[in-house]
Amino acid sequence: MKKILLLTTGGTIASVKTDKGLVPGLSGEWLVEKIPQVKTLCEITVKPILNIDSSNMSSSDWLVIANAIHEGLDNFDGIVITHGTDTMSYTTSIVSYMLRNLNKPVVFTGSQLPIDAEGSDGVINLFQSFQVATSDFKGICLVFNGKIIKGTRAFKIHSISEDAFVSCNYPYLGKFQDGKVVLEQNEEISDNLEFSPKVCDEVVFVKSNTWYKAIYS
Ligand code: ASP
Numbered sequence: 001m002k003k004i005l006l007l008t009t010g011g012t013i014a015s016v017k018t019d020k021g022l023v024p025g026l027s028g029e030w031l032v033e034k035i036p037q038v039k040t041l042c043e044i045t046v047k048p049i050l051n052i053d054s055s056n057m058s059s060s061d062w063l064v065i066a067n068a069i070h071e072g073l074d075n076f077d078g079i080v081i082t083h084g085t086d087t088m089s090y091t092t093s094i095v096s097y098m099l100r101n102l103n104k105p106v107v108f109t110g111s112q113l114p115i116d117a118e119g120s121d122g123v124i125n126l127f128q129s130f131q132v133a134t135s136d137f138k139g140i141c142l143v144f145n146g147k148i149i150k151g152t153r154a155f156k157i158h159s160i161s162e163d164a165f166v167s168c169n170y171p172y173l174g175k176f177q178d179g180k181v182v183l184e185q186n187e188e189i190s191d192n193l194e195f196s197p198k199v200c201d202e203v204v205f206v207k208s209n210t211w212y213k214a215i216y217s
Contacts, residue, residue, distance in 0.1 A: 002042040002077040002134045006032065007068050009050040009061075011084025013111040013122040022114065024051050024084075031082060034115050035127040042134050045076070054084025054091070054110075059199040062091060066098040066197050069106055073193070078105040078133030082126070085110045085156060085164055088142060092151035096140045100194040105137040108151070109144060112162055121145065121162040128176055135181045138189055141173055148173040148181075 008014060010024030014031060028046030032038065049068045050061055065081065072079050083091060092108050099106070109129040111122030129143045140151035144165045153170040174183040 003075070004042045004044050004130060004133050005072040005076040005079045006044050006046045007065070007072070007079060007081045008046065008048045009054070009057075009065065009081065009083045010052040011054050011082060011088075011110045012113065013082050013084075013109070013115050013120075013126070014051075015053075015114045016116070017114075022053075024053065026115065028082070031115055031122075031126060034123050035130070038127060038130050041130055042077075044130075047072075052084075054087040057084075057087050057091065059094075059201050062094050062098075062199055063197050065091060066095050066195075069095065069099060070195050070197070073102070073104060076104075079107070080126070080129045080133045081106070081108045083108050083110050085112065085144075089154035089156055089165065092140055092142045092154050094199065096151035098196055098198070099140065101189045101192055102139050103189065103191060103193070105133045105135060106140045106151075107133045107137075108140070108142045112160065112164060128181075131176070131181045132174075135183060137173070137181075137183055139187060146176050148175070148183075150185075 006028050008028040014024045014026040015022040016025040032044055107129040109125045111125050113120040115122035132143055142149045142154040145163045149167040150170055153167045154165050155168040156164055157166055158164045173185045
């Protein structure tokens with residue numbers, strides 16, 4: 001049976017209601033309890049690495065995530081990372097550039113509703129992430145609402161809808177059919193893993209609505 005590492009970072013999927021709003025508070029073990037059918041797929045080891053709302057994620061947190069993935073690659077067949085949706089696509093992108101030529105699946109996911117909320121999308125998103133993490137996929141992707149998106153191409157377009165992410169100018173990497181993963185894109189990679197855990201903080205972000213409209217209108 002495959003061995004999968006679950007790294008938890010917080011986000012809505014692991015949040016509980018408090019008088020200050022939603023706050024990350026659920027353990028990785030609790031998340032796994034919500035998808036009992038995963039026990040037929042793999043053995044899971046849980047490792048909490050952060051416990052934050054992803055809108056507070058900083059470049060030093062990206063390094064924590066990249067290092068945890070790098071450490072996990074030797075001992076596990078695949079890795080699932082739970083993450084808040086607000087900045088998940090930034091993390092999947094930067095981590096994709098820090099870890100190149102991966103020969104195993106590394107899957108990020110999250111949800112719009114806490115996994116304990118009635119009808120939460122967290123249950124299916126988490127289970128499907130483990131399905132991809134136990135597949136032949138190689139590289140970094142984001143799994144959300146039945147979509148498998150390349151790490152460098154994910155883009156959040158909705159803050160409430162379960163269909164929160166799209167793949168920007170790149171095909172989806174696969175789909176879920178009859179309860180199974182069907183991979184459609186698996187890039188040829190060399191066997192030489194490249195790990196460069198470096199981030200430059202001296203960057204200014206200029207956001208243009210014109211650019212957004214040009215792509216999505
Ligand atoms: N604010 C949350 C976060 O990004 C939103 C979410 O997870 O959906 O951590």
